[in-house]
Amino acid sequence: GLVWSFSTWLLVLVQVLLWGWARGSELTFELPDNAKQCFYEDITIGTKCTLEFQVVTGGHYDVDCRLEDPDGTVMYKEMKKQYDSFTFTAAKNGTYKFCFSNEFSTFTHKTVYFDFQVGEDPPLFPNENRVTALTQMESACVSIHEALKSVIDYQTHFRLREAQGRSRAEDLNTRVAFWSIGEAFILLVVSISQVVLLRSFFSDKKTTTTRVGS
Amino acid sequence: MRATASCVGLLLLFAWFSPSRALYFHIGETEKKCFIEEIPDETMVIGKYRTQLWDKQTGSFLPATPGLGMHVEIKDPDTKVILSRQYGSDGRFTFTSHTPGEHQICLHSNSTKMALFAGGKLRVHLDIQVGEHTNNYPEIAAKDKLTELQLRVRQLLDQVEQIQKEQNYQRYREERFRMTSESTNQRVLWWSIAQTIILIITAIWQMRHLKSFFEAKKLV
Numbered sequence: 001g002l003v004w005s006f007s008t009w010l011l012v013l014v015q016v017l018l019w020g021w022a023r024g025s026e027l028t029f030e031l032p033d034n035a036k037q038c039f040y041e042d043i044t045i046g047t048k049c050t051l052e053f054q055v056v057t058g059g060h061y062d063v064d065c066r067l068e069d070p071d072g073t074v075m076y077k078e079m080k081k082q083y084d085s086f087t088f089t090a091a092k093n094g095t096y097k098f099c100f101s102n103e104f105s106t107f108t109h110k111t112v113y114f115d116f117q118v119g120e121d122p123p124l125f126p127n128e129n130r131v132t133a134l135t136q137m138e139s140a141c142v143s144i145h146e147a148l149k150s151v152i153d154y155q156t157h158f159r160l161r162e163a164q165g166r167s168r169a170e171d172l173n174t175r176v177a178f179w180s181i182g183e184a185f186i187l188l189v190v191s192i193s194q195v196v197l198l199r200s201f202f203s204d205k206k207t208t209t210t211r212v213g214s
Numbered sequence: 215m216r217a218t219a220s221c222v223g224l225l226l227l228f229a230w231f232s233p234s235r236a237l238y239f240h241i242g243e244t245e246k247k248c249f250i251e252e253i254p255d256e257t258m259v260i261g262k263y264r265t266q267l268w269d270k271q272t273g274s275f276l277p278a279t280p281g282l283g284m285h286v287e288i289k290d291p292d293t294k295v296i297l298s299r300q301y302g303s304d305g306r307f308t309f310t311s312h313t314p315g316e317h318q319i320c321l322h323s324n325s326t327k328m329a330l331f332a333g334g335k336l337r338v339h340l341d342i343q344v345g346e347h348t349n350n351y352p353e354i355a356a357k358d359k360l361t362e363l364q365l366r367v368r369q370l371l372d373q374v375e376q377i378q379k380e381q382n383y384q385r386y387r388e389e390r391f392r393m394t395s396e397s398t399n400q401r402v403l404w405w406s407i408a409q410t411i412i413l414i415i416t417a418i419w420q421m422r423h424l425k426s427f428f429e430a431k432k433l434v
Binding site for chain 2: 023024025026027028029030037038039040041111116135138142144145148151155159163165166169170172173176177179183184187188191194195198199202
């Protein structure tokens with residue numbers, strides 16, 4: 001049977017609906033050349049938000065980023081940035097928009113990662129009597145949780161940088177393979193054609209010299 | 215009792231259809247949008263989306279469009295399709311990775327019948343949660359009857375497990391990176407030796423050939 005009463009269940013359900021899943025969006029997408037991709041989110045006033053982005057692969061690993069508030073005022077604008085983090089507190093209610101642009105690039109696709117955190121994480125346990133302070137054990141758990149969150153964040157950034165390094169190394173590998181085959185081929189072609197050309201010069205001169213001689 | 219039960223029922227219904235306050239973006243009706251998730255193996259990913267169609271008459275997005283569906287296709291790092299299903303305009307998809315690496319999640323609408331409303335735009339609300347973010351702690355607490363402290367410790371255990379998996383995956387990737395670098399190193403080494411040999415051989419051949427050619431022409 002249920003240990004909790006129905007009212008507690010109801011409270012849990014309401015909390016789940018209000019907070020439900022954590023309000024952090026982390027996405028990695030491909031931005032084709034000359035393209036712009038915008039994302040929107042409805043934010044309530046006073047919420048502390050953080051936008052972090054990093055270019056994972058492509059070209060010179062840079063992208064333009066712009067963040068606008070509901071009235072269209074540009075809150076953050078950076079051109080050709082490889083990685084950045086921007087924290088702000090929402091001063092107005094409404095739809096905030098942030099865009100990534102690769103319009104300066106003519107033929108390189110870029111892969112962009114961004115992490116948009118809105119507000120704090122939802123409360124873990126909907127407690128009716130939240131007025132009482134956390135016990136020592138509970139506050140220790142909270143500190144460990146926060147520390148682990150930053151560990152996971154560092155891991156993500158490390159993973160992205162490693163992906164970048166690896167993609168450059170794989171590019172280098174294929175380039176070296178094509179270059180060496182191509183160079184060997186060109187070398188052979190050039191040396192054979194040099195000999196053929198030289199022979200063609202001397203075969204004409206032969207007739208003229210003998211005539212002059214006699 | 216009945217009132218509370220029906221209340222719970224209504225709230226559950228509301229939960230399924232409630233507007234999820236997630237990020238949204240716009241895509242063309244026939245456009246395909248892909249997202250990449252680089253994840254270690256045995257990691258669960260839950261994606262929730264909601265689509266709205268642009269209505270030219272009212273000049274706004276319709277709150278709900280029956281008949282509008284989204285096709286979700288998920289490919290694993292070996293580009294093998296692990297999920298390819300059509301959902302309604304509101305949907306939820308789940309998958310667990312079996313190989314570590316870059317998984318690709320692609321969405322596009324089943325818009326052949328919507329071709330009448332040409333040049334349409336779709337607003338897609340998307341929320342993708344990976345690994346330990348997929349756990350619903352209040353639900354876990356209720357199911358396993360955990361106290362607050364036990365729940366917090368459970369959350370910490372999940373986080374640490376996620377970190378462990380990611381570190382394992384990091385080791386596997388670093389190995390791949392090292393193999394690629396060593397292969398490049400080997401290739402450069404062999405190429406420079408081969409090039410030098412080819413160069414010397416062609417130089418010798420050229421000189422010998424030309425010498426015999428000039429001797430035949432009685433110029434030397």
